[in-house]
Every structure is written in structure tokens, then in C-alpha cells.
Amino acid sequence: MSTSVNLSVDFAGVPMRNPVTTASGTFGSGAEYSEFVDLSALGAVTTKGVASVPWPGNQTPRICETYGGMLNAIGLQNPGIDLFLKRDIPFLKQYDTRIIVNVCGKTPEEYVRVVERLAEEEVDLLEINISCPNVKAGGIAFGQDPVSVEKITSQIKDRAKQPVIMKLSPNVTDIAQIAQAAEAGGADAVSLINTLTGMKIDINRRTFALANKTGGMSGPAVKPIAVRMVYQVAQVVKIPVLGMGGITTAEDALEFIMAGATMVAVGTANFHNPSATVEIIQGIEQFMRENKVADIRELIGCVR
Secondary structure: OOOOEOOOOEOOOEEOOOOOEEEEOOOOHHHOOOOOOOOHOOOOOEEOOEEEEEEEOOOOOOEEEEEEEEEEOOOOOOHHHHHHHHHHHHHHOOOOOOEEEEEEEHHHHHHHHHHHHOOOOOEEEEEEOOOOOHHHHHOOHHOOOOHHHHHHHHHHHOOOOEEEEEEOOOOOOOHHHHHHHHHOOOOOOOOOOOOOOEEEOOOOOOOOOOOOEEEEEEOOHHHHHHHHHHOOOHHOOOOEEEEOOOOOOOOHHHHHHOOOOEEEEEOOHHHHHHOOHHHHHHHHHHHHHHOOOEEHHHHHOOOO
16 A cells, blocks of 8 residues: 655645645746646646736847756736736636736836735735846846845735745845845745846857847756755745746755755746646655655755
8 A cells, every 4th residue: 555645835824735836937827738737736836927017028039048948038028917817817716726926016016016906816825026127226126135125025015915925036145135134024935046147149140149138047057056045045034935946857846845945836847848847746746655754844944
């Protein structure tokens, strides 16, 4: 008889059937993947970023491959909160999974407008993308300055009805300090890492591979950096951590969990393997059975 294992976790007060979700921007809002993946099998679906008004995104080309990953400069293209509430939330409500809505903005007021619109919606958590450029601060990302992080976290928490996850940028000197600022601002959880800033040059065209010149690097090549940052953050905050960055296999996911992540998000892997999330859940379960681990919580932060 096979051993029963418990994959369920409590994340910021929200019970999840397992610790696996999708990384924002790599899974749409679930519709395009629903023919490949049973969304009800996932702990949660994290939507693509949504803003107060539609954003057209950056000029093309805005995606290119690199060794061990990819660069993207999509520019957070999204349909805006009105269409999102009309189309995407009703679609996801058909499935027995938690809904995490990723929120983006260019000013604190834009973030707050979206958070207020989501207050009465049946969504479980809000993930706030503070890698967005703060137009009021000369384009510096909200998430690169601890004072700004604490301030915007506090502003959002004042208006949010759902638990708030602050999504941290790795493009900083001290990720632990940024995480502590989010916690001080009242964040219920943090997620990391967002993409690393990178560049690729097309030597034949003698120009930048991306119209934006730089883009966000994701994929397997960033995983060791992401695991290190998750470990650092988990050591200094009391709130739960959602880890991501180059997760392709169950082994990758387990590294993040052992480093201190309560949940993990699968991103770039979805592009080349639409079933990656479900395969990772199955792989974690198999690892637990083989190693006689009865409860996933035995593994969270087991590496000190």
C-alpha cells in the first residue's frame, strides 16, 4: 500500500492543496493552458499583471533566447482591469484552484485603483509587481529602494481586502533589506525573484536583439541566484516566501522549498513544456514517498 503524503500548505492564511503556482506573465490567466493542464490540480494560478488601464507594452522585437533562458521586454502589456474582471476572473472561477492576481502600476495611485477594484472580487491573494518603473521617481523601479518598498506596501495594505504578496526585484544590492522593508510595510508574503536585467546583441544586424535594448532574463540560468536570494530572505522575515526563478523540474522546486519557500512558481518552463506545473507537483509527491516524508512542511526551510 502506497504511503499517503500531505502536499497542502498554508500561505499567508490561505490554504493551498499543494505548493505550486504559475509565475505571472508566463501562463496568461490560465485560458490558453487549460487544454493542456487541469488548472484544478494546481495550488493556485497566478495571473498576468493587470493595470488600471490597458497597456500596449513595448515595441517589437521583445523576446529573444539566450543560453539557459530567455530575455523579455514585453512591457507588461495587459488589457486593463475592466476586461480582466469581465473575462479572466469568471474563467478561473470555473476551476477548483486559488487565484493570485498580479497587479502592476506606474504610480502608487494606479496600484491602489486596481487593488480597490479587486476588493470585492472572489480572488484569494494579490501579488504586487514592484519591479514596475515609478514614473514619479524618474523611472526607478518601486522595488529598488527600501523606503519606497515600505511606503507602497503600506499604501496597498491600507486598501487591500485580500492578503498582499510583494514581488521583489533581484536587481538590488541587498535583497534581504528589501524583503524586510516589505514586511515592515505590512506585506503578508513576498515572492522572488523577478527577472534579472540583461542584454543581447545581434552581431549580424549590429544592433540590440530587443527593441528595448535591455530585458528581463528568466529560465534555468537564473536558478542558483534565485535559490540564494530565497534562502537569504527566508532567514530574515517571518512572513512566507513564494520562490521562483528557473524552476523546470521537481528537483528545482524542492531546492527552493528546502531553502525556505512555502510555495513555488513555475514560469519560463511553461513555454516549452505546458505540463511542467503538473509534472512538478507529481515529482514532489514522488520524492516525498521515496524519502518517507509525510508532510511537505517537513521540507520547508530544512536547510539552515
